[in-house]
Each structure stands twice: as structure tokens, then as C-alpha cells.
Amino acid sequence: MSLRSLLRRLVRRLPPVASRDRRIAALQTRLAERSEGWAQNPSFQGRVFALRRIRKHEAELGVRVPSVISRGKFWVYDFVRSHGMEIPEQFGRWDDAADIPWLELPDRVVIKSARGSTSRGVFPLQRVDDGWHLATHQHPMSQEMLLDTIAARLADRSIRGPFVAEEFLEPRVPDGLPLEIKVYAFYGEVPVVVLSESRDHGRMSAVSYRVVDPTGSNLVDETTNPALAGATGRSTDAAPSQIDLTLPVPKRLDEVIDIASRLTIAMRLPFARIDLYDVPGRLVFGEVTPRPGGRQWFGTDLDVLMGTAWERAEARLTRDLSRGAPPEPQRGLG
Helix, strand or coil, rough: CHHHHHHHHHHHHHHHHHHHHHHHHHHHHHHHHHHHHHHHHHCCCHHHHHHHHHHHHHCCCCCCCCCCCHHHHHHHHHHHHEEEEECCCCEEEEEEHHCHHHHHCCCCCEEEEEEEECCCCCCEEEECCEEEECCCCCCCECEEEHHHHHHHHHHHEEEEEEEEEEECCCCCCCCCCCCEEEEEEEEEEEEEEEEECCCCCHHHEEEEEEEEECCCCCCCCCCCCHHHHHHCCCEEECCCCCCCCCCCCCCCHHHHHHHHHHHHHHCCCCCEEEEEEEECCCCEEEEEEECCCCCCCCCCHHHHHHHHHHHHHHHHHHHHHHHHCCCCCCCCCC
């Protein structure tokens, strides 16, 4: 090959090489910016994912770490009642679902397992001629079908007993489910409240959301975060597939914030999601969740805001413990 041909070939290769070098430089710049962001900006979603991994490692090592939820739903109910918080009216508790006296239950009732995730242990029921149907569903289920469903979920360990029958809280719309108030509380601080309403029990893609701050102002809408506000995309507990700005902000939002703040302090938790229901004349406790499921993604700004709140909460908790505060959950006087 002549020198002229070699030079001509090299010249033809220069544009692709230059383009490749520019892409590499751009990727290196993005990586450096992302690394700097990770160093400076806490991530709420990152914290939740890390907790799940740690719990998995603890389980592999056979470590049983006591926590509020490890004691079961009924212990939590008794705990929040000691702090003056109302819980749903109870109609009975049973170790075995087969012992539930179905004929003696009200026509509208909720059956709950003591432990479960993503609503698999919650059965909001309406009595019909042929047995029962789940709220928002119209297909009747016999008592035997319900027991078979519960048995299957016990077998795959997605739920665990014992079981409770409790009142069906009043929904906003007929044949619907009550509006949930999910309060993201950080040892006395509440930066975010998520209102959620399901149109199809058990199907996360059928849940509508409204994300507000402690004053009730919207934190997520088409302007603040178009990606989250769209009606498409993957729906999870905190990655909304549908933002609904018509969901009503609780009239007693200040009281909601106060309750969740006090409970996280009493529970000695740097973070917990406290679920409440605002029904006519009452604020009713639902559950506490230290490690919510799903992606837990509200957009970059809220992820940093909540991650920062978590770090501040851990610092306050450490301060209080160093000053002699007992580390165990503290029951109230009620």
C-alpha cells in the first residue's frame, strides 16, 4: 500500500474516531456529575432499597431484628391506641381463618392478616346472595373460595396470620374504597403526604394519587413533574401512574401531620410511612410501614428532599438516644 493510500484511509477514519472520543468525553462528564450528585444529595429511594437489602442479609444470617412491625399488626394497633389514636372497630381476632364466623359478620367488613404486603392480606368484603365480593369487584366469592385464596397466600408466605375482622370505613364513592392518607414521616418531620384511592382493589395500576406538602399544596403535577403526572407508565406504591388533583386534601391535615410526627418519635423510627383514613367525624389509623414497597420514586427534587429529611431524622434520633432516651418504642398513657 502506498503512503498516499494509507494517508487517505487514515483521513477517512478520523471523523468516526473523533465522534467516538466526543461520546466518551460526554459519558465521563455525566458520570462525574452523577457521582458528585450522589455525594452531595441524599436519596430517599436509595435508602429504602438499601434497607430491603440489609433485611435480606439479616434473614440469611438468621438475625431477628426487633421492630415495630415485627410484633404484628395487633401490637401496632394497641400501641397507637395508647397514644390516643383511633383504630377501626374490631369484630374479632382468630389464629386460623377457618374459625372466622362468616355468618355473624356485618354485611360490609374487612378481613386482614396480621402480616402481609401490597394489600394481599386485606379483603374488603360486601355480602351478596351468593357469598361475598371484594369491594370494586363484582364477581361473587363463596366462603370456600375466600378460604382457598387465604390458604394459597399463607402457603406462598405473602401473608401470615392471625386474622382480624374490622369495620369497612366509609368510601368517598359508592362501592369504592376509602381514600388513604399516606404520611411520609421522619422522626417528627413530615415533608410529603400522598393521597391515594383505588378503583380496583389489588391492582396497583388502578390507583390514583395526589402528592402534597404539609400545607396541602401540590408537589407533583403536569408542571412540576410531567413524567410522574402522565397517565401511562409503571404504577407502584409511590411511582404514580395517574395523578388526580381532584382527590380531596383532608380538612384536618394539621392533625394528620401531628399524629404521624408523634408516632414516629414514639416508635423511635427515623422514617415510617403512617397510613391514616379521614372518614366523617374521625381520623382512623391504618398501618405503619418502615419499608414501603414499590419504586418509591417521586422525582429527583422530592427524592433529595425526603432523603435529606431522613438524614436529619437519624441525627435527631441519635442525639435523643445519646441524651438518655430509651431506644424501645414508648407506649402512651392511654
